[in-house]
Amino acid sequence: MNIWMAALSGSPGLGGKTIRALTAVFGTAEAVWRASAESIRETRLLSEKKCVDFLDYRRQTDPHAMGEAMFRAGIRCCTWKDESYPSLLKTIANPPAILFYKGEAPLWEKSIGIVGARKSTAYGAQTARRLGEELARADVAVVSGGARGIDSAAHEGCLTGKGRTVMVAAFGLDLVYPPENRRLFCRIVEEGGTLVSEYPPGTPPLGRQFPARNRIIAGMSRGLVVVEAGNRSGALITADFALEEGRDVFAVPGNIWSAESVGVNRLIRSGAICCTGASDILSEYGWDKGKEGESESTVPELTGEEELVYRFCCIGDEASDEDMLQQSGLAVTKLTEALLRLQLKGYIRESAPGRFIRTGKA
Amino acid sequence: MFAQALGTTTFGLNGHVITVEVDINRAAPVFDIVGLPATAVRESKERVRSAIKNSGYDFPVARVTVNLAPADLKKDGSGLDLPIAVGLLAAGGAIPQEAVSRSIFMGELSLKGEIRPVPGVLAMTLAGREAGVSRFFTSPSVTDEALLCDGVEVYGPKDLRELAEFLLGHVSLPPSERHESAQAVMSDVDFGEVQGQILAKRAMEIAAAGSHNVLMSGPPGSGKTMLARRITTVLPPMTREEALEVTKIYSVAGLLKTKDILHTRPFRSPHHTVSVAGLIGGGSMPRPGEVTLAHKGVLFLDELPEFPRSALDVLRQPLEDREVHISRVNASLTYPADFVLIAAMNPCPCGYYGDSDHACTCSDGDIRRYVRKISGPLLDRIDLHVSVKRPKYGELTATVQGTPSADMAKKVAAARRRQAERLSKWNMQCNAQMGHRQVKETCILDQEGTDILREVFEKLHLSARSYDRLIKVARTVADLDGADNIKAVHVAEAVSYRNRMLGRST
Numbered sequence A: 001m002n003i004w005m006a007a008l009s010g011s012p013g014l015g016g017k018t019i020r021a022l023t024a025v026f027g028t029a030e031a032v033w034r035a036s037a038e039s040i041r042e043t044r045l046l047s048e049k050k051c052v053d054f055l056d057y058r059r060q061t062d063p064h065a066m067g068e069a070m071f072r073a074g075i076r077c078c079t080w081k082d083e084s085y086p087s088l089l090k091t092i093a094n095p096p097a098i099l100f101y102k103g104e105a106p107l108w109e110k111s112i113g114i115v116g117a118r119k120s121t122a123y124g125a126q127t128a129r130r131l132g133e134e135l136a137r138a139d140v141a142v143v144s145g146g147a148r149g150i151d152s153a154a155h156e157g158c159l160t161g162k163g164r165t166v167m168v169a170a171f172g173l174d175l176v177y178p179p180e181n182r183r184l185f186c187r188i189v190e191e192g193g194t195l196v197s198e199y200p201p202g203t204p205p206l207g208r209q210f211p212a213r214n215r216i217i218a219g220m221s222r223g224l225v226v227v228e229a230g231n232r233s234g235a236l237i238t239a240d241f242a243l244e245e246g247r248d249v250f251a252v253p254g255n256i257w258s259a260e261s262v263g264v265n266r267l268i269r270s271g272a273i274c275c276t277g278a279s280d281i282l283s284e285y286g287w288d289k290g291k292e293g294e295s296e297s298t299v300p301e302l303t304g305e306e307e308l309v310y311r312f313c314c315i316g317d318e319a320s321d322e323d324m325l326q327q328s329g330l331a332v333t334k335l336t337e338a339l340l341r342l343q344l345k346g347y348i349r350e351s352a353p354g355r356f357i358r359t360g361k362a
Numbered sequence B: 001m002f003a004q005a006l007g008t009t010t011f012g013l014n015g016h017v018i019t020v021e022v023d024i025n026r027a028a029p030v031f032d033i034v035g036l037p038a039t040a041v042r043e044s045k046e047r048v049r050s051a052i053k054n055s056g057y058d059f060p061v062a063r064v065t066v067n068l069a070p071a072d073l074k075k076d077g078s079g080l081d082l083p084i085a086v087g088l089l090a091a092g093g094a095i096p097q098e099a100v101s102r103s104i105f106m107g108e109l110s111l112k113g114e115i116r117p118v119p120g121v122l123a124m125t126l127a128g129r130e131a132g133v134s135r136f137f138t139s140p141s142v143t144d145e146a147l148l149c150d151g152v153e154v155y156g157p158k159d160l161r162e163l164a165e166f167l168l169g170h171v172s173l174p175p176s177e178r179h180e181s182a183q184a185v186m187s188d189v190d191f192g193e194v195q196g197q198i199l200a201k202r203a204m205e206i207a208a209a210g211s212h213n214v215l216m217s218g219p220p221g222s223g224k225t226m227l228a229r230r231i232t233t234v235l236p237p238m239t240r241e242e243a244l245e246v247t248k249i250y251s252v253a254g255l256l257k258t259k260d261i262l263h264t265r266p267f268r269s270p271h272h273t274v275s276v277a278g279l280i281g282g283g284s285m286p287r288p289g290e291v292t293l294a295h296k297g298v299l300f301l302d303e304l305p306e307f308p309r310s311a312l313d314v315l316r317q318p319l320e321d322r323e324v325h326i327s328r329v330n331a332s333l334t335y336p337a338d339f340v341l342i343a344a345m346n347p348c349p350c351g352y353y354g355d356s357d358h359a360c361t362c363s364d365g366d367i368r369r370y371v372r373k374i375s376g377p378l379l380d381r382i383d384l385h386v387s388v389k390r391p392k393y394g395e396l397t398a399t400v401q402g403t404p405s406a407d408m409a410k411k412v413a414a415a416r417r418r419q420a421e422r423l424s425k426w427n428m429q430c431n432a433q434m435g436h437r438q439v440k441e442t443c444i445l446d447q448e449g450t451d452i453l454r455e456v457f458e459k460l461h462l463s464a465r466s467y468d469r470l471i472k473v474a475r476t477v478a479d480l481d482g483a484d485n486i487k488a489v490h491v492a493e494a495v496s497y498r499n500r501m502l503g504r505s506t
Helices: A004-011 A015-025 A030-032 A037-043 A048-062 A065-073 A120-139 A150-160 A179-190 A209-220 A232-244 A259-269 A278-285 A302-313 A321-328 A332-345 B044-054 B079-090 B120-132 B140-146 B162-169 B198-210 B226-231 B240-252 B278-282 B309-313 B316-321 B362-370 B376-380 B391-399 B407-424 B436-442 B449-458 B465-481 B488-495
Strands: A075-081 A098-103 A110-115 A141-144 A166-167 A192-197 A223-224 A248-251 A348-352 A355-358 B004-009 B014-025 B030-034 B063-069 B103-104 B135-137 B153-155 B214-217 B299-302 B323-327 B332-336 B340-345 B384-387
Touching: A004 A015, A004 A030, A004 A065, A004 A075, A004 A223, A015 A030, A015 A037, A037 A048, A065 A075, A065 B488, A098 A179, A110 A120, A110 A150, A110 A209, A110 A232, A110 B103, A110 B309, A120 A141, A120 A150, A120 A278, A120 A348, A120 A355, A141 A209, A141 B014, A150 A166, A150 A179, A150 A223, A166 A179, A179 A192, A192 A209, A209 A232, A223 A232, A223 A278, A232 A248, A232 A259, A248 A259, A248 A278, A302 A321, A302 A332, A321 A355, A321 B198, A332 A348, A332 B198, A332 B449, A332 B488, A348 B014, B004 B079, B004 B120, B014 B079, B014 B120, B030 B044, B044 B079, B063 B079, B079 B162, B103 B120, B103 B340, B120 B140, B120 B240, B140 B153, B198 B214, B198 B226, B198 B340, B198 B384, B198 B407, B198 B465, B214 B226, B226 B299, B226 B340, B278 B309, B309 B376, B316 B323, B316 B376, B407 B436, B436 B465, B449 B465, B449 B488, B465 B488
Parallel strands: A110 A141, A110 A223, A141 A166, A166 A192, A223 A248, B004 B103, B030 B063, B103 B135, B135 B153, B214 B340, B214 B384, B299 B340
Antiparallel strands: A075 A098, A098 A192, A348 A355, B004 B014, B014 B063, B323 B332
């Protein structure tokens, strides 16, 4: 673990580009840290103000203490020269000089990013969860941003599919944001996934760091799926980064009337690959070989009433229990029993109180 | 010259017999009342003086001392005017002492001498009867209320003069007779008027059957209030003891509007600006609050998250113990508070979360904050969580009547009978009162029910705390079904009423 590099990355005003240039001049990060003020000024890589900031920061920081704190928090790091640095990420225009990570090393063969609106609809969350799960089953790592809504659903889906999921944070890994995702982040680490950040521990989640984080999500993924995005969603920024780096952009079509789908439908109109399931992504990269044998849909074994209720719960549009009751003519007890049994078998899910949606299983 | 007469006052919900002693001495004219009189009693001096004069008697020009015994009990209210006046007349020799003994006088006096009604006459009469008195004098407008108590003789003279003449034997006054109201007042609302809302109505039926607390959540205009108002129409009628108890509470609180015993169960819906003291009772002499006024009936809290957190937190004790203990400097009282809590709320601040026709404009955080206003311990005491949907146009205009209250009431009554029979050895009436032990002993699941319950707990991640609640509701559903053992269908329905609110799982 390169504590000197970790310490360098924490300096205000030093980006990946500058750090790489400085280490090219001095040889190693440790040499940069120990270099005299004059020799740093002589490189002319830093403006006077940045130089003063850096020297101030260097005086106040003890790289060994920082390394100790990281060790205790279970945070490790790798530089762009290390084996464990994700190879895909090295190819982008401005890769981070150092990556902090928690959990498994960020190395995998196949990876797909899933991004979308924080304020997701039941349809969007359901789709993200499903895609995450299917990609996990196909041994593809799912990269996302750990935000509310689509991001969380994608991570959860991937964990359900027993796959590797990568959360790219816009803050130091000793923090949790949003706070309600504490449990999710713990699960990701426990179940073989990785939390990644270019920011050293202790960095708060500031607004400007999120677009920068989006470039890492795009950079770490072979392709990027936008599940649900409103008119000015941050997911569209991620899609732009992906296009700039030459990654494929997939978009899941949304309801044309829904404000949450305006952005994603515009992506399709401007040429993104329309994605209606994990198979669309897998076939694009030829990752679906050898999986053909499995029949996609098995007819679920349901009783007459369960079948009837199951038909009411269309995928994408929720059905309310009151509507089902009135349209099917079933007795309350019959309906509630059928709904519960379908939930227990995993065919439907209660997306909001009294509203049911198919899970897409079978 | 000394005389005494009996009066009454109320303390909490109970009446207390007060001995009014009057002594007239030859000394400078002073009128003193001793024995912890509150302001209203102290002021009775002036009313009594004028009333006696204006009734054509002489007010003694001497030192008058009135003592109210027992002297350590704080006496409140204007009901002691009449016994003080009668005592004075007796002490002055206008009426013989024998004529006023073994009688209780309850009433306020006007300056002209008319006898006015006071609140709490029923409680006072009951206390008097217990003390062995059987003759009561009160205002003619509340004789019916006093007569709700059996085995007493009640007279309603219209003024002090008539009372005195009667006591002297100069005029005859027949004892009042009860004017039975023609019949129990028919409720003006009915569940038949609620179109659609089958699930919500079903939940109300279960709540009424097992006396379970309910939380309804739904968009504005979905009929939450309409449903809540109708639950009293399906609750079983009160027994005579219950009715008497409730009437007594209303009488003491001065809220008794009819002369008759209350037949319908109370329905209280305090506004969300209610104070803690207004909700559970309070004041320097603690008065009954909304929870006590809802005794044996329904307490409806609309817009639950808008209630101050402090007010909701004090509800926990009455929900658990079915009574409230209020301690103040002057008194420490226990009021009954055995009610069914029906609460209603919007699912989110804008009201449209989960609605199919309106987009919800709240963020996840907004909804979480809104829902968190209700404390977990309060939610733990709510057995049924129902989401109410907005009815469609077709349902509103449908000519088909929904299930009328009478049909639902029949099922509820049958279910209640089963419960009372089963729980009689623990002195309980309904499933909601069951503790862990009763649940263990009386709620037997059949094999299929046990299986589905285990699966539910594993797959839907229910907490251990929700276990008893779920079983109790399942027990009530089974009772409505007339089943001895809890079957899978009953468990399934109970599970659908669990708490599924965002950020507050079970």
